[in-house]
Amino acid sequence: MSFVGIVTHGGAGSPKEWRDGCEHSADIGLKQLLENHSAYEAVLKAVVFLEDDGRYNAGSGSSYRLDGKTIEMDAAVMSSDGKLGAVACISGVKNPVLVASEVVCSPHHILSGAGSVLFARKKGFPEYYPDIRWAKERYEKLLTTFLKKNGDSAAEYEIQDFVKNWNFETASSEIFPLDTVGAVAKDKNGNFAVAVSTGGSGAMLKGRVGDTPLIGSGFFAGAHGAVACTGIGEEIMKKLLAKTVYDLLAQGIAPEAACEKGVRLFPETIPVGVIAVSLEGAGYFSNTGMAAAILERRE
Numbered sequence: 001m002s003f004v005g006i007v008t009h010g011g012a013g014s015p016k017e018w019r020d021g022c023e024h025s026a027d028i029g030l031k032q033l034l035e036n037h038s039a040y041e042a043v044l045k046a047v048v049f050l051e052d053d054g055r056y057n058a059g060s061g062s063s064y065r066l067d068g069k070t071i072e073m074d075a076a077v078m079s080s081d082g083k084l085g086a087v088a089c090i091s092g093v094k095n096p097v098l099v100a101s102e103v104v105c106s107p108h109h110i111l112s113g114a115g116s117v118l119f120a121r122k123k124g125f126p127e128y129y130p131d132i133r134w135a136k137e138r139y140e141k142l143l144t145t146f147l148k149k150n151g152d153s154a155a156e157y158e159i160q161d162f163v164k165n166w167n168f169e170t171a172s173s174e175i176f177p178l179d180t181v182g183a184v185a186k187d188k189n190g191n192f193a194v195a196v197s198t199g200g201s202g203a204m205l206k207g208r209v210g211d212t213p214l215i216g217s218g219f220f221a222g223a224h225g226a227v228a229c230t231g232i233g234e235e236i237m238k239k240l241l242a243k244t245v246y247d248l249l250a251q252g253i254a255p256e257a258a259c260e261k262g263v264r265l266f267p268e269t270i271p272v273g274v275i276a277v278s279l280e281g282a283g284y285f286s287n288t289g290m291a292a293a294i295l296e297r298r299e
């Protein structure tokens with residue numbers, strides 16, 4: 001029996017109430033798959049929807065960095081038929097994941113910072129700055145967490161580490177959440193694809209790049225499946241989590257079990273979530289709340 005399927009998520013730590021957006025984006029992706037479009041097109045459309053939603057920390061909902069005004073986003077796409085593109089620390093665009101899909105057609109695989117913005121303009125992406133309401137809400141929450149030092153695992157940072165390394169134009173004395181989005185899919189031709197996008201995680205210096213645009217860390221796709229990760233990027237990249245879970249899929253381990261094994265590599269104090277699709281089916285697992293949705297059709 002063959003199947004097509006898609007999994008979408010709204011980030012490690014995203015509340016269950018946000019599941020509707022993941023369901024809607026999975027539905028958009030599934031329609032693509034049923035109409036014989038590729039897994040690559042399906043995940044792109046699904047992630048664009050999540051970037052535009054505004055609740056998730058990606059695209060229009062991206063968080064501020066520690067200065068309370070800088071927004072820098074990461075995104076990536078990959079397919080089992082050889083497409084690979086990513087942007088890191090991009091700003092002033094509506095859909096970083098679409099810029100990543102343009103990088104696929106360039107001589108490179110990753111573009112970052114000012115170069116990625118100029119590249120986006122060259123490709124016709126207009127200047128766009130999201131509704132600051134979302135970023136402001138997140139920033140205020142972050143400040144409260146910092147100042148209270150309430151032991152929230154997602155924000156166990158040493159404030160002094162950030163002050164010592166301050167690299168914004170404004171002074172550090174003026175200051176102090178997760179919820180990346182992602183999708184993985186399998187199409188009728190047996191191809192797999194993954195797309196991920198984020199405004200970053202928790203407290204961030206200017207220029208900080210997380211796991212999201214790093215192949216094998218935040219995402220991976222190959223002949224055995226596709227994987228997307230969410231959580232604290234600094235931890236995820238040390239374990240090459242997406243490739244680790246992909247290797248489990250390649251050994252024949254079912255997607256949900258593979259995601260769980262991947263997540264269990266981290267102590268529970270580190271929020272992590274993984275979604276995956278393989279030749280067998282689709283699944284996800286998180287050690288914290290994570291809005292997510294799976295849609296499959298078997299024939």
Ligand code: ASP
Pocket residue numbers: 011012057177178179180198199200201209210211212229230231232233234236
């Ligand atoms: N992994 C992302 C990052 O560290 C954040 C997230 O998944 O919510 O940038």
